[in-house]
Amino acid sequence: MRDEYRGWERHSDLLFGALPYLLLGLSLLLAVTDSPLGVWRREHVVTIVWAGVAAVWTAATFTVPTRGHYRMARGHPLTIIYFIGLLALAAVLLSRDDVFVLFTATAFLQALVLLSTSWAFLCVFCASFVVNTVPDGFPEPTIPAWTGYAGAIVVQTVVVGWINLLFSKLDALSLQRKQTVSELRTALAENEGLHAQLIAQAREAGVHDERRRLAVEIHDTLAQGLAGIIRQLEAVGAEDERVRPDVEWRRHITTAHELARESLAEARRSVQALRPEQLEGSTLPGALATIARKWSDEHALPAGFATNGTVRPLHADLEATLFRVAQEALANITKHARAGKVGITLSYMEEMAVLDVIDDGVGFDPPAAEAVAGIRDGNGLGLVGMRARLERVAGTLEVESAPGEGTAISACVPFEAQHMEFGKAGP
Structure with a gap:
């Protein structure tokens, strides 16, 4: 649309800039061909000379200074001089042949586009005066003749002037709208850049938060567990079976084994939280x-899956987030919903991907559940964890449920997020 408008504007500039020459050439052609075929008169040579002067004047005071772009002529210092010379030359040519009224019409067509309103109406008045006076002179000294003469000038000035003024205002309004659209596009581009920057910052903050969370979790579980194992083994080495009974020695070994198993389980859980294995080859x-x-298959309940829209690859962090949300939702259904059937839908929309998990179970009160979400594997139903995962990738979570009415969970992630420079750490 924008290229089409620019093309129209270029053609409009070309036509308007060529208008004086077209009307001058047409008038001259009609003037020199009004004689019988083969007859050439001296008056034609004089007319051609004056037409050449008019063409040179137009080029020197209109075409060259504006470089062919007539909108540049508005307010140009040479514009008034151009119209004065145009009307003077039009009067000379009109005195030689009436057909040059076509060339004089140039003043009517250009006045309100190139001149301010007051100067434009004055120019239209002068052009009307030339058209109605030069060919036949002033009217007879009678009231009817002068009334008709003055009325023609006034009507032409008002009608032609207001028509030209209307088109001039419409053209100005079009230019103003074009400028407004350009400013809106610029603002929209800036907003998109800010939006992308905010998503990048949110993602970066989420990565740092996740790293800190994993560091704290490893410190609180793996590090402490390994430290406990070391202490137990050191205690075993320090024991003397001749001093301590055998049962004390074995107790240290058993404790070390239990701590090792717990630390291994925590390590596996932390690794699994980074990248779902199911997404590695699928x-x-x-x-x-x-x-x-x-x-x-595990619960002997129907669980359907469907996709909507055109499937497109997402950033690994976005896919991992949606996959973990689906896993958590199914785990919640297993623990709490007592559902008869489950439906999972992945929708690829214009600006986001949406995961919906719906069940027909007993339902619950989402605000109340999230209010007590601090209890691990308790009444929180994993909603806080899901929401935190999604917020780390600039996503959102919506939960619709009520006691006895089933549950619908909707997780949305924006496609803009996958254009950001993500860190390697993920949820």
Whole structure:
């Protein structure tokens, strides 16, 4: 649309800039061909000379200074001089042949585009005076003749002037709208840049938060567990079976084994939280279809999966987030919902990907559940964890549920997020 408008504007400039020459050439052609075929008169040579002067004047005071762009002529110092010379030359040519009224019409067509309103109406008045006076002179000294003469000038000035003024205002309004659209596009581009920057900052902050969380969790679980194992083994080495009974020695060994098993389980849990294994060799729709089928087989309940829209690859962090949300939602259904059937839908929209998990279970009160979400694996139903995962990738979570009415969970992630420079750490 913008290229089409620019093309129209270029053609409009070309036509308006060529208008004086077209009307002058047409008038001259009609003037020199009004004689019988083969007859050439001296008056034609004089007319051609004056037409050449008019063409040179137009080029020197209008075409060259504006470089062919007539909008530049508005307010140009040479514009008034151009119109004075145009009307003078039009009067000379009109005195030689009436057909040069076509060339004089140039003043009517250009006045209100190139001149301010007051000067434009004055120019239209002068052009009307030339058209109605030069060919036949002043009217007879009678009231009817002068009334008709003056009326013609006034009507032409008002009608032609207001028509030209209307088109001039419409043209100015079009230019103003074009400028407004350009400013809006610039503002929109700036807003998109700011939006992308905010997403990048949110993502970076989420990565740092996740790293800190993992560091604290490793310190509180793996590090402490390994430290406990070391202490138990050191205690074993320090024991003397001749001093301590055998049962004390074995107690240290058993404790060390238990701590090792717990630390190993915590290590596996932390690794699994980084990247779902199911996504390593599969697409997100394929992985979701697989866990839906496995969940259905394990619990002997129907669990359908479907995709909407054109499937497109997402950033690994976005796919991992949606996959973990689906896993958590299915785990919640297993623990709390007592559902008869489950449906999972992955929708690819214009600006985001949306994961919906719906069940027909007993439902719950979401605000109340999130209010007590501090209890691990308790009434929080994993909603806080899901919401935190999504916020780290600039996503959102919506939960619709009520006691006895089932539950619908909707997780949205924006496609803009995948254009950011993500860190390697993920949820």
